Amino acid sequence: MTKYESLVEKNNKVICNTYGRYPVDVTKAKGSRLWDLAGREYIDLLSGISVANLGHCRDDLADVMAEQARKLVQVSNLFYQAEQVECAEKLLATCGADKVFFSNSGAEANEAAIKLARRYMRTVKERDAYEIITLEGSFHGRTLATLTATGQTGPIKDGFGPLPEGFSYVPVNDIEALTSAVSGKTAAIMIEMVQGEGGINPLDHDYVDGIIALAKEKDILLIVDEIQSGLCRTGKWWAHQHYGITPDIFTSAKALANGLPMGAMLATDKAAKGFTPGSHATTFGGGALVSKVSSKVLDIMTENKLDERAAELGAFFMGEANKMKDKYPGKINSVRGLGLMLGVELGFDGSEVFTKLREKGFILNLTKGTILRLLPALTIDKQDLVVFLDALDSLLAKMD
Ligand SMILES: Cc1ncc(COP(=O)(O)O)c(C=O)c1O
Incomplete structure (x- = not known):
């Protein structure tokens, strides 16, 4: 039994059955990266569902926490x-x-x-x-x-x-x-x-x-x-x-x-x-x-003017995703969002694309069965978005 399988077995014994979880365990996080028990690295485009807007486990916040916890x-x-x-x-x-x-x-x-x-x-x-x-x-x-x-x-x-x-x-x-x-x-x-x-x-x-x-x-x-x-x-x-x-x-x-x-x-x-x-x-x-x-x-x-950064990165992402919409007619219905609150609505059931993206190491969300929802950290490197867009492009190219 892998560490992951053992964790899932124990989880199902002791945790109320309310969540449909991703088949991923997370043991460590930093910035826009997550790692599982097997040491696999993921690019986090969800930030704990818009929670870690500054990225995970920052030293400056850890210092404030530690100091205040003693006071x-x-x-x-x-x-x-x-x-x-x-x-x-x-x-x-x-x-x-x-x-x-x-x-x-x-x-x-x-x-x-x-x-x-x-x-x-x-x-x-x-x-x-x-x-x-x-x-x-x-x-x-x-x-x-x-x-x-x-x-x-x-x-x-x-x-x-x-x-x-x-x-x-x-x-x-x-x-x-x-x-x-x-x-x-x-x-x-x-x-x-x-x-x-x-x-x-x-x-x-x-x-x-x-x-x-x-x-x-x-x-x-x-x-x-x-x-x-x-x-x-x-x-x-x-x-x-x-x-x-x-x-x-x-x-x-x-x-x-x-x-x-x-x-x-x-x-x-x-x-x-x-x-x-x-x-x-x-x-x-x-x-x-x-x-x-x-x-x-x-x-x-x-x-860090993260409002402006979110606007810039969001505009970049939406521009690129819209180009992909034109490139693959019918495969993307719409690209929606404001800043880094982003949705790519596929023209078909999104489960396969969503699963394949996770297998390639991208953590995001699938809403309403067709909408890829991204809520990346506002501090995310632009290159991480580029890598994701490339991965989505190559998956869409292969879909009938
Ligand atoms: C718009 C909105 N309102 C309320 C909530 C509920 O927040 P919480 O899960 O912290 O209770 C959420 C959580 O996803 C949300 O997105």
Whole structure:
């Protein structure tokens, strides 16, 4: 039995059976490289699903972690902590929000956003408005409320009922459908600017303008889920900045501490009034260790202008992938993305190409059966993208 086979056997005995895993074990990571137990090297184009935006296992972050771990890790939110305040200040400097609530994951950040929108309507606006309208194809998390907010059906939701009330769904980029869905019970519209799990779909600019006008007219809140799209990934700090908007509430997680669990809900002063002491809390959120690491992450992103780097590399990748689309008519349906949030939609079932790419040593994701999804580190060498594009080209050349 190989080390890999032995690990899989033990895993299946002790770990809940919730994941369809890749047939790969990972024992070590550095930058945009992963290694398995047998010593095989992979080019990582997924970054732990948009988490290691700065690359894996950096010495500068390891130093901050080690130093802070000897000073203060976590004491709960009963106490003021300078590390948390410093991190919030740095985060707020990147956007138009005024206040932060720190959580431990994306789903919890979205839970906080949904709770804040509802409580803002009840306590500030004194309206019995609680409904959250989300988009079909969206993904917002796996807790009961965020799972319900997720605009998908099927196994993701089956067997978990009763699901919380107060959520409805509308098709993407259809302002009329959204306008008809808004009622006196609506508290907020919740969107991803670029649907990630939904297959890398950036929203139309006209549609977003329509949402802003509608939210203003009906006096309802706009929540933007930036958990996958945020933190320089799309070529700006936040994907909503491509649309020139300031959401009332938006959420972040994933890359916030480059791999340590951390999430954040950010709100304008207006919306943040919905929370008062005791209305929402977490034991771990914004602890000193994760906050210190996150502050360093934000510094590195700023100092290295990783928003601009993501825009440049993303434009390069999309240009090359579009050339391949023209070269192989029918084999690539579309190339979609913003910055380094990239999707190549194949014109046929993608399982074979996806498997072959992994066998050649490339780690990426296959979404919706046909979309190759890439979320590489923003620090990735351009040459790694070139090598991947060459590998994809030679595979497509051989496909009938
Ligand atoms: C857009 C979006 N929202 C929410 C989540 C949930 O985040 P987490 O898995 O940290 O709870 C994800 C995770 O993939 C996501 O991509």
